[in-house]
Amino acid sequence: MATGSSGVSRFFGGSPLGVLLRLLLLCVIVGLILDQLDLNAFELFRWMGRVLEDVLHNSAHVLRAIGRYFLIGAVIVIPIWIVLRILRMGSGRA
Incomplete structure (x- = not known):
């Protein structure tokens, strides 16, 4: 693994694509909860x-x-x- 991508992975706390997918899912879940609470x-x-x-x-x-x-x-x-x-x-x- 190249030094640049290692720094990116370290910054994101894992694979950048995996982290972005988890963030996307978390945003949808939080949005759903807020919508149900009429917020x-x-x-x-x-x-x-x-x-x-x-x-x-x-x-x-x-x-x-x-x-x-x-x-x-x-x-x-x-x-x-x-x-x-x-x-x-x-x-x-x-």
Whole structure:
């Protein structure tokens, strides 16, 4: 067997023709099952798109909320930290 065809067989995990025939049969079986469940491939893609859109929308909402909490907390924390640093420098401890 030539080195090139050995690489192809290794890539496919067996004889390329055998693998393609198994994939064809698997596609038909999965298509039959999806059809019996009244599922459409395009609907599945639309559903995945909606899920991705919801995740991105919710992520943006979460990031906005975290940013808001950060700013609210920073208004209190940063001035207190500055005052404590100034007091520590005055006492000789840094």
